[in-house]
Amino acid sequence: MTASCSRDHPDRGRRRLLAGAAGLAALGGGGFSIVELARAKDDDEAVSSLVRWGLLIDTARCATGCDACVTACDTEHNLEDLGRPLTDAQWIRKVDLEDTETGHVTSLPMLCQHCEHPPCVDVCPTGASFRREDGIVLVDKHTCIGCRYCVMACPYKARSFIHEALHNQRPWSPRGKGTVESCNLCVHRVDKGRIPACVEACATDGGDAMLFGDISDPDSEIATQLRAGPSTQVRADLGLNTGVRYRNL
Amino acid sequence: MGSSNGHFRTLKTNRGAYWLAIAMLGVLVAAGYAAAHAMETEGHWITGMNNQVVWGLPHVFAIFLIVSASGALNVASLSSVFGHPEYGPWARLSGLLAICLLVGGLIVLVLDLGRPERLVVAMTHYNFRSIFAWNIFLYTGFLLVVAVYLWTQFQRNLSEWTGRVGLLAFAWRFVLTSGTGAIFGFLVARQFYDAAILIPMFIVLSLLLGSAIFLLVSVLLGRWFEDGPGADFVVRLGRLMGIFIAAELFLVAAFHLTNLYAAEHHGVERFILLGGGAITALFWGGQVIVGALLPLGLLFLMPAGRLVGGVVAAAMLAIVGGLAQLYVVIIGGQSYPLVLFPGKRVTSSFHDGEAASYLPATPEWLLGVGGVALALLLVLLAIRVLPFLPDNRHFRSPA
Numbered sequence: 185m186t187a188s189c190s191r192d193h194p195d196r197g198r199r200r201l202l203a204g205a206a207g208l209a210a211l212g213g214g215g216f217s218i219v220e221l222a223r224a225k226d227d228d229e230a231v232s233s234l235v236r237w238g239l240l241i242d243t244a245r246c247a248t249g250c251d252a253c254v255t256a257c258d259t260e261h262n263l264e265d266l267g268r269p270l271t272d273a274q275w276i277r278k279v280d281l282e283d284t285e286t287g288h289v290t291s292l293p294m295l296c297q298h299c300e301h302p303p304c305v306d307v308c309p310t311g312a313s314f315r316r317e318d319g320i321v322l323v324d325k326h327t328c329i330g331c332r333y334c335v336m337a338c339p340y341k342a343r344s345f346i347h348e349a350l351h352n353q354r355p356w357s358p359r360g361k362g363t364v365e366s367c368n369l370c371v372h373r374v375d376k377g378r379i380p381a382c383v384e385a386c387a388t389d390g391g392d393a394m395l396f397g398d399i400s401d402p403d404s405e406i407a408t409q410l411r412a413g414p415s416t417q418v419r420a421d422l423g424l425n426t427g428v429r430y431r432n433l
Numbered sequence: 434m435g436s437s438n439g440h441f442r443t444l445k446t447n448r449g450a451y452w453l454a455i456a457m458l459g460v461l462v463a464a465g466y467a468a469a470h471a472m473e474t475e476g477h478w479i480t481g482m483n484n485q486v487v488w489g490l491p492h493v494f495a496i497f498l499i500v501s502a503s504g505a506l507n508v509a510s511l512s513s514v515f516g517h518p519e520y521g522p523w524a525r526l527s528g529l530l531a532i533c534l535l536v537g538g539l540i541v542l543v544l545d546l547g548r549p550e551r552l553v554v555a556m557t558h559y560n561f562r563s564i565f566a567w568n569i570f571l572y573t574g575f576l577l578v579v580a581v582y583l584w585t586q587f588q589r590n591l592s593e594w595t596g597r598v599g600l601l602a603f604a605w606r607f608v609l610t611s612g613t614g615a616i617f618g619f620l621v622a623r624q625f626y627d628a629a630i631l632i633p634m635f636i637v638l639s640l641l642l643g644s645a646i647f648l649l650v651s652v653l654l655g656r657w658f659e660d661g662p663g664a665d666f667v668v669r670l671g672r673l674m675g676i677f678i679a680a681e682l683f684l685v686a687a688f689h690l691t692n693l694y695a696a697e698h699h700g701v702e703r704f705i706l707l708g709g710g711a712i713t714a715l716f717w718g719g720q721v722i723v724g725a726l727l728p729l730g731l732l733f734l735m736p737a738g739r740l741v742g743g744v745v746a747a748a749m750l751a752i753v754g755g756l757a758q759l760y761v762v763i764i765g766g767q768s769y770p771l772v773l774f775p776g777k778r779v780t781s782s783f784h785d786g787e788a789a790s791y792l793p794a795t796p797e798w799l800l801g802v803g804g805v806a807l808a809l810l811l812v813l814l815a816i817r818v819l820p821f822l823p824d825n826r827h828f829r830s831p832a
Contacts, residue, residue: 270483274783281777294773294781303621309565310558329555330547332487333565339622341771341783344484345547348476361476362547418773422621 224377238427245393256385273344296367298427304334441820465803468796469544490793494801498538504643505530513599522823537808624701625766641677645748671744675732724754
C-alpha cells in the first residue's frame with residue numbers, strides 16, 4: 185500500500201525533504217513539529233483525490249486568550265472588523281469550553297471542518313458549495329445566490345453571510361456582499377506548497393498547536409500523529425468524517 | 434360588463450372599496466419592492482438578520498404563503514378529487530388563490546436572497562442532493578399543474594380532464610408541502626429540526642392555513658363587493674378547518690413530547706417552551722392559545738361556530754397562529770445555539786453558546802407584508818378579468 189502510494193505521489197520525496205528543512209527551522213521543540221509543507225501544484229494541474237488535506241489541533245497547546253490564528257486569518261483574507269459583531273464574518277474563532285461538572289476550561293480554534301460528507305454541499309441548490317478532490321470545502325462566489333441554506337446546515341457555525349459591501353479585498357481571496365463564505369484552508373497558499381496562515385501563525389506566535397498536512401499520506405507527519413495517539417472529531421455522531429481533528433479534547 | 438363562463442362570472446363592482454383595496458395593496462407591494470431594493474443595495478445588515486439567525490421574517494412570510502398556497506387548493510380538491518359537488522362553484526377561486534399565494538411567497542423568497550439577480554443561476558445550475566433544488570421544480574411545477582387544472586375548468590370541452598388533473602394537483606400539493614417541511618426536517622445539525630415529523634406538520638399546517646385564507650378571502654369578497662359563499666358552505670368548511678387545527682395541535686404536541694423524552698433535546702425544549710422570551714410567548718400565546726385553543730373553542734363549543742362571523746373569526750385566529758408557529762419554528766430553531774460540545778459551557782466572539790437576539794427590522798416587515806399584498810392584489814385583479822367567481826343565481830342551493 186505504501187509502495188503504491190509512493191508511485192501515486194511522485195512529489196512526496198520532495199515534500200518530505202521540504203518538511204525536514206522546515207523542521208530544522210522550527211522554533212519550538214516538543215508537541216507538533218512546526219509545519220508540514222504542502223505540495224506545490226502547477227496552476228493547470230488538477231487536484232487529486234489521493235490527497236486529503238487536514239488539520240490536527242492539540243487543545244493542550246492552545247492557550248485561552250491566544251488568538252494568533254484568528255488574527256492571521258483576518259489579515260490573510262482581510263476579514264475586516266466592520267463594527268457589527270453580529271454580522272461581521274469570522275472564518276476561524278476561538279471557542280472556550282468550560283466543563284459544567286468540573287469547571288475545567290479548554291480553548292480551541294473552531295473553523296470549517298472540511299468534512300468528507302459536508303452538509304453545506306448537500307443542501308446548496310446551485311452547487312456553489314463544493315468539495316475539492318483534495319478535501320477542501322469551498323464556495324464558488326460566482327454561483328452562490330445567497331440563500332444561506334448552507335449556513336443553516338453547517339453543524340459547526342463555520343459559515344458567514346456577507347451582510348454588506350466589502351472593500352480592499354485580497355486578490356487571492358475574492359469575497360462578495362450577498363454570498364456565503366468560510367475557511368478555505370488558505371487554498372491559494374496550499375496550492376503553492378505553503379501552509380494555511382493560521383497554522384503558520386500558531387507555530388510562530390501561538391502554542392504550536394496546529395498541524396497541517398495530507399492525512400491520506402501514511403508517511404506524513406499529520407497521519408503519523410493521528411495514528412500514534414487519540415484524536416476527536418467534533419460532532420462525530422453526525423458521521424461527517426471531518427478533515428479537522430482535535431487532540432486532548 | 435362582466436362576462437360569464439357557464440355559471441361563473443367576473444367581479445363587476447365599481448364600488449370605491451374595490452379601488453381603494455387595489456390602491457392600498459399596490460402601495461404595500463411598492464413598499465415591499467422598495468424594501469427589497471434597499472436590502473439588495475445596502476446588504477442584509479439593514480435587516481435584523483445576522484450570522485446566527487440567517488433566515489428572518491421574510492422567510493416566515495414566504496413559507497406562510499407557500500404552504501397556504503398548497504392548502505388553498507383544498508376546496509378544488511374536495512370538489513374534483515373527493516366528489517363533493519357543493520365545493521365545485523368555488524373551485525376556480527381556490528385554484529386562483531393557490532397560484533397567487535405561491536407567486537407572492539416565491540417573490541419574497543427570491544427578493545430575500547443575497548444575490549436575487551442571480552435567479553438565472555438557480556435556474557441553470559442544479560444540485561439534486563439539495564431539497565432546495567427539488568423545491569424549485571416542485572414550486573414551478575405546482576404553478577403549471579394548477580394553471581392546467583384551472584384551464585380544464587374554464588374550457589367546457591376539457592371538463593372531462595378536470596378530475597384527472599385535479600388528482601395530479603392533489604398529489605403535487607402533498608409533495609410540495611413535504612418538500613417545504615423537509616427544508617427543516619433534513620437539517621441534521623440543529624436541535625430543533627432534523628425530525629421527520631416536521632413534514633406532516635407542514636402538510637397539516639398548509640391544509641389549515643389554506644382553508645382559513647380561502648374562507649377569509651371568499652367571505653370578505655362577498656361582504657365588501659358582491660355575493661360570497663352561503664352560510665352552509667362557510668360553516669362546513671370552517672369545521673373542516675377546525676379538524677385540521679386539532680390535527681396540527683396533536684402533531685405539535687407529539688413533536689414536543691418526543692423531544693422532551695430525549696435528554697439531548699431538553700435544552701432546546703426548555704428554550705422554546707419556557708425561557709425563550711418572545712419565542713416562548715409566541716409559542717404559548719400565538720401558536721397554542723390564539724392559533725389553536727381559541728378557534729377550536731369558537732368552532733366546536735360556541736354557538737358562533739355555526740355563524741359565518743364566528744367561522745371568519747376562527748379563520749383569522751388560525752392565520753395568526755400559523756404565522757406564530759412558523760416564526761417559532763424558523764426563528765426559534767435558529768435562535769437556539771448549535772450544540773457543538775454537549776455538557777460544556779461554550780463562549781466565543783461568534784456568540785457560540787448564546788441564544789440569538791433577533792428583532793425583525795422594517796425592511797423585513799415591508800418585504801413580507803408586500804408578498805401577502807401582491808398575492809391579494811393578483812387575486813383582486815384576476816377575478817375582474819376572468820370568470821373565477823360562481824354566479825350564485827345558478828348555484829344557490831334549492832334546499
